[in-house]
Amino acid sequence: MNKFSYFKIGIFVISAIVIGVIGVIAFGLGSIFETKTLVETYIDESVQGLDVGSPFKFRGVPVGKVEQITLTNAAYRTQRSYVLVRMSVTSKIYPFRMVDSGDPQFRNEIERGLRVRLAQQGLTGVAYIEADYQDPLRNPALEIDWQPRYPYVPSVRSRITELSEAVERILRNFEQINLPDLTKNLGTSLQALTKVAQSANLDKISNQASLLLGELRATNRQIATVVSNPELKSAIADASATAAGARQMIERAQEPVNRVLTDLPRASENLANLTKRIDAVSADLPETSAQLRQTLQNLNRLISSQQQAISAAVENLRAASQNMRELTENASKYPSQTIFGAPPPPSKVMPR
Secondary structure (H helix, E strand, O other): OOHHHHHHHHHHHHHHHHHHHHHHHHHHHHHHHOOEEEEEEEEOOOOOOOOOOOEEEEOOEEEEEEEEEEEHHHHOOOOOOOEEEEEEEEOOOOOOOOOOOOOHHHHHHHHHOEEEEEEEOOOOOOEEEEEEEOOOOOOOOOOOOOOOOOOEOOEOOOHHHHHHHHHHHHHHHHHHOOHHHHHHHHHHHHHHHHHHHHHOOHHHHHHHHHHHHHHHHHHHHHHHHHHOOHHHHHHHHHHHHHHHHHHHHHHHHHHHHHHHHHHHHHHHHHHHHHHHHHHHHHHHHHHHHHHHHHHHHHHHHHHHHOHHHHHHHHHHHHHHHHHHHHHHHHHHHOHHHHHHOOOOOOOOOOOO
8 A cells, every 4th residue: 555545544434523613612601501401390200200401391392302300408498398490491482481580471382381291202201391381370380489590481290290199088988988897798788688589478479560561561552553543644634734724824824913012112102191181281271261251251251332223233234034934925926026026006087
């Protein structure tokens, strides 16, 4: 192998080392300049299987990782021995900011039920932190007596812990059951049932049941006979026709009734107006009566003062009426005289 071949191998090795160093630096710079936000939570149970670097997921989507796992009395002045877990969150992925605990949006999410819990990845025992929304009334935050250094997200029990506690409660309830007494009571109940069955007259009960079934069959046959009767069918048809006629009568009477109900407010209004007019006329009635009384008095005085003239006028009217009657009678008896007048009196010259 000549010197040129060694030179090419050296160049290749040096280039590979340089490329590897550049890649490491690039990945390192990406993680250094990545924007992260720290949040913390307190867990009141074992965090076995959770390590620094474990994923932090929101509804199954990775949004960060675990940065620190310790106890609360190691980070704060408190006697409570919760497990303190701090996670880093990539702000570009998480749906809202978690920079300040006093941020209104962050507080609103906590009030809506944002909680974190310890979750297991399958059956491997590897744990991670999962964030999701829970019922805030059933999952209140843990009591703390210190001021969190980073935004605090309350935690809830893990599924495994809830399942184990439920199993323990069931086992404790089973322990409280007195199995010997229960078995004894069950045996006593079985003996009592056996005695009742032995003392019962099963043959008599069977005969009575047979008689009851026979009566039921007879009743069913009678009902079938009544239903198949033609008179019943005609009665049903007549009832249907009667119902149809009644329905038609109701439909015909509905329009006049609606018209009456429609005109009723107008009639009521007219009646109210008439009442007002009657009240007005009644109010003016005393004045009208006084005027009528005064007119009658004036008329009485006028008649008293002109009584003689009135008597003479009445006498003249009576004479004129008498003359008119005579003229009418003459006209009916002697019409020519009425039209042409009476004939001249006879001449006194003697005829020749």
